[in-house]
Amino acid sequence: MLEDTSFAIHPGKEKQSGAVNYQDIGKLLDYRVEDNTFWFRCENGEVGIQFYTDSIIRIVMNQEGQPELVSSKAVVASPKIINVEVEESKEMLVIQTASVQLTITKGPFRLSIFDLQGSVIVAEGEHGMAYRENGEVIAFKQMHSNDHFYGFGEKSGHLDKRGEKLEMWNTDVYAPHNPETNALYESIPYFMTLRDGKAHGIFFDNTFRSCFDMKTSEEYYSFSAEGGQLDYYVMAGPSPKKVLEQYTYLTGKMPLPPKWSLGYHQSRYSYETEGEVRELARNFIEKDIPIDVIHLDIHYMNGYRVFTFDKERFPNPEKLITDLREMGIRVVPIVDPGVKKDAEYPIYQEGVREDNFCTYIEGDLYFGEVWPGISAFPDFTEERVRKWWGDKHEFYTSLGIEGIWNDMNEPAVFNETKTMDLEVMHRNDGKPTTHRELHNVYGLLMGKATYEGMKSNLQGKRPFLLTRAGYAGVQRYGSVWTGDNRSFWEHLQMSLPMVMNLGVSGVAFAGPDVGGFAHDTNAELLTRWTQVGAFTPFFRNHSAIGFRYQEPWQFGEKYEEIMKKYIQMRYQWMPQLYSLFYQASRNGLPVMRPLLMEYPDDAKTYNLNDQFMVGDNVILAPILVPSITDRAVYLPMGEWVEYSTGESYDGEKVHLIHAELDELPIFIRKGSAIMQGEWNSNQDKMTKTLSMKVYATTSDESYRFTFYDDDGETFAYEHGEFLRLDLEIITSADKVNVNVLNQTGSYLPTYNEINVEVIGLNEHQQVTINGESVNVIRIRK
Ligand code: MIG
Numbered sequence: 088m089l090e091d092t093s094f095a096i097h098p099g100k101e102k103q104s105g106a107v108n109y110q111d112i113g114k115l116l117d118y119r120v121e122d123n124t125f126w127f128r129c130e131n132g133e134v135g136i137q138f139y140t141d142s143i144i145r146i147v148m149n150q151e152g153q154p155e156l157v158s159s160k161a162v163v164a165s166p167k168i169i170n171v172e173v174e175e176s177k178e179m180l181v182i183q184t185a186s187v188q189l190t191i192t193k194g195p196f197r198l199s200i201f202d203l204q205g206s207v208i209v210a211e212g213e214h215g216m217a218y219r220e221n222g223e224v225i226a227f228k229q230m231h232s233n234d235h236f237y238g239f240g241e242k243s244g245h246l247d248k249r250g251e252k253l254e255m256w257n258t259d260v261y262a263p264h265n266p267e268t269n270a271l272y273e274s275i276p277y278f279m280t281l282r283d284g285k286a287h288g289i290f291f292d293n294t295f296r297s298c299f300d301m302k303t304s305e306e307y308y309s310f311s312a313e314g315g316q317l318d319y320y321v322m323a324g325p326s327p328k329k330v331l332e333q334y335t336y337l338t339g340k341m342p343l344p345p346k347w348s349l350g351y352h353q354s355r356y357s358y359e360t361e362g363e364v365r366e367l368a369r370n371f372i373e374k375d376i377p378i379d380v381i382h383l384d385i386h387y388m389n390g391y392r393v394f395t396f397d398k399e400r401f402p403n404p405e406k407l408i409t410d411l412r413e414m415g416i417r418v419v420p421i422v423d424p425g426v427k428k429d430a431e432y433p434i435y436q437e438g439v440r441e442d443n444f445c446t447y448i449e450g451d452l453y454f455g456e457v458w459p460g461i462s463a464f465p466d467f468t469e470e471r472v473r474k475w476w477g478d479k480h481e482f483y484t485s486l487g488i489e490g491i492w493n494d495m496n497e498p499a500v501f502n503e504t505k506t507m508d509l510e511v512m513h514r515n516d517g518k519p520t521t522h523r524e525l526h527n528v529y530g531l532l533m534g535k536a537t538y539e540g541m542k543s544n545l546q547g548k549r550p551f552l553l554t555r556a557g558y559a560g561v562q563r564y565g566s567v568w569t570g571d572n573r574s575f576w577e578h579l580q581m582s583l584p585m586v587m588n589l590g591v592s593g594v595a596f597a598g599p600d601v602g603g604f605a606h607d608t609n610a611e612l613l614t615r616w617t618q619v620g621a622f623t624p625f626f627r628n629h630s631a632i633g634f635r636y637q638e639p640w641q642f643g644e645k646y647e648e649i650m651k652k653y654i655q656m657r658y659q660w661m662p663q664l665y666s667l668f669y670q671a672s673r674n675g676l677p678v679m680r681p682l683l684m685e686y687p688d689d690a691k692t693y694n695l696n697d698q699f700m701v702g703d704n705v706i707l708a709p710i711l712v713p714s715i716t717d718r719a720v721y722l723p724m725g726e727w728v729e730y731s732t733g734e735s736y737d738g739e740k741v742h743l744i745h746a747e748l749d750e751l752p753i754f755i756r757k758g759s760a761i762m763q764g765e766w767n768s769n770q771d772k773m774t775k776t777l778s779m780k781v782y783a784t785t786s787d788e789s790y791r792f793t794f795y796d797d798d799g800e801t802f803a804y805e806h807g808e809f810l811r812l813d814l815e816i817i818t819s820a821d822k823v824n825v826n827v828l829n830q831t832g833s834y835l836p837t838y839n840e841i842n843v844e845v846i847g848l849n850e851h852q853q854v855t856i857n858g859e860s861v862n863v864i865r866i867r868k
Pocket of ligand 1: 356555604629
């Protein structure tokens with residue numbers, strides 16, 4: 088209570104922070120190389136160094152003895168045997184790979200990594216690796232005056248986290264999401280540093296509560312954890328995109344999601360009855376507003392028991408799901424981890440009998456209160472339990488369900504600490520340890536259980552998973568929404584850097600609750616938010632019980648028309664978006680990106696919070712404030728064309744752009760292209776007419792991109808059933824050439840050709856496609 092008053096800042100309460108009271112690792116005593124691992128014995132601990140590639144280096148410090156190099160929950164790659172050269176002198180040791188040089192000074196042990204041009208990537212100085220008697224471990228790195236920090240998973244506040252101190256502890260935060268609220272639902276202890284146009288990444292693979300401090304000092308930053316080893320990876324870059332490729336090489340890529348999950352999702356806590364859901368679906372069909380998914384929140388269940396339907400509210404779920412499916416709509420139900428303590432409930436019975444729930448070391452079950460009342464929690468840290476839980480999803484798949492929404496998986500519990508007791512002892516696949524250590528991966532492992540279970544139950548169809556909690560690597564299982572935001576303009580603004588930083592953290596498929604979850608939304612906010620949502624990777628309108636309904640038609644025809652236009656636009660852009668999702672599944676690059684990812688040399692992009700890119704050639708500059716129809720837009724190098732007006736804009740300039748309520752400023756880089764489909768109807772979402780919009784320029788440009796398509800819902804693409812076109816656009820004063828460099832895959836789409844539309848062509852320019860004067864690309868059968 089008192090902490091909410093001025094008492095919180097009474098004199099004498101300041102906390103100590105910074106590099107005080109730590110035990111330094113001390114001098115290097117000796118070193119050896121075994122199995123491609125370097126071991127450094129120091130006065131106060133031992134360090135192991137491994138190479139995952141020439142440019143991904145793992146460093147592990149253990150203050151108690153030889154570091155353990157056991158498997159991680161996040162990392163899917165293994166160390167590689169690479170060529171290294173070692174040179175030793177009296178004071179130091181130099182280890183060189185094909186991409187980086189590590190220098191280690193011996194007294195005290197300090198590690199620095201340089202690129203081959205001799206520029207420092209990371210360096211230790213006065214402070215290096217250290218620990219505290221209480222088990223806390225910490226790494227200090229030198230901070231440069233021009234370092235900018237990105238990533239850190241799901242965080243409120245601005246894009247650039249310099250000057251921030253961020254905590255990682257999966258937390259259910261209903262309110263508030265303020266700039267200072269930094270422990271949210273996801274913990275991704277990873278960041279990317281950008282310095283003078285060059286980037287590198289650090290992934291601190293420690294599941295304990297951890298802290299990243301870019302605030303306390305201007306000379307150094309630090310990352311620390313409450314326990315465990317100091318175990319981290321340095322990714323040498325040197326470009327932001329390379330860093331992301333390296334990070335997702337380590338922690339995995341997003342599987343290609345089903346195409347329907349890229350569509351529009353409508354949700355509410357809750358659509359409470361079958362009747363309400365049917366009426367909702369009918370409305371979308373009648374109004375011709377595109378929709379792919381309706382979410383069922385907790386009211387669908389019988390007394391909030393997972394794997395059940397309430398017989399009165401939803402008497403015939405199978406029929407409902409089949410009927411909706413015919414309308415072109417899928418149903419995604421919520422599944423929470425808490426299993427109601429109820430001796431007559433089969434899931435609870437089985438869980439207890441088979442010993443699947445979390446227990447204390449003494450063997451007693453852990454119980455916590457959540458929606459169903461007193462509940463037990465599956466121990467997802469154990470393979471056997473994950474399998475059990477995953478198999479249970481047959482309940483849903485047998486009804487025709489292909490997607491699951493995991494909520495409350497921090498895990499959230501209604502008590503003071505908001506979560507499970509820290510001393511709960513997880514089984515952890517044969518290495519039992521406490522919830523204190525595994526809290527941050529509970530959601531990730533529930534996601535793993537759910538994704539894998541759905542995948543095997545769906546027998547060849549791609550599952551969709553939406554999860555609230557997660558850890559590094561969560562992208563391997565699902566998409567992430569940013570939890571309980573509010574219907575504030577500030578939260579619309581905040582969602583941009585938040586989703587961009589999630590993208591920088593490997594989570595390519597993410598988005599906020601469009602319109603805002605809690606609080607009453609309003610017509611203008613919902614309209615502007617829907618425009619943004621049409622271009623964020625995950626696009627779901629969701630609102631909370633007790634607040635205003637916010638389906639696109641709730642505020643009258645004028646607003647409905649605008650929202651409909653943008654939701655339809657989402658579908659017109661689907662071929663482009665799907666190609667970008669394909670790319671993300673291959674190289675880890677996010678669909679929605681901060682501008683700095685494409686323009687790392689342009690300092691004006693370093694903290695650009697209110698604009699974002701979709702792919703590498705499209706910039707969105709939405710209106711994010713009420714009653715305003717003009718805004719400043721910064722366009723980086725190049726020439727740009729506004730999508731709707733066709734007007735040209737110079738790069739490296741700030742422009743004042745006008746956008747009425749029905750307008751969303753979208754800029755495409757000249758010399759590049761985008762793929763466009765069309766909106767047919769909810770029952771028929773297949774692209775039949777595909778076009779490529781090429782934005783002409785008279786300057787010498789060349790642009791390459793990949794168009795990708797497949798059946799959108801099965802894994803047949805893994806056996807070659809896809810269509811992939813590697814395309815090239817070459818422009819100069821007298822020409823616009825479009826070339827298909829390569830066509831691969833055996834998928835036969837409904838369209839036979841791609842209509843090429845050149846925008847802004849000059850009279851002296853001639854258009855050719857594969858060298859011929861035509862305006863279509865024929866797809867080879
Ligand atoms: O706090 O299931 O973030 O999306 O509607 C209540 C009810 C639990 C929290 C989720 C929200 C969901 C709600 N849940």
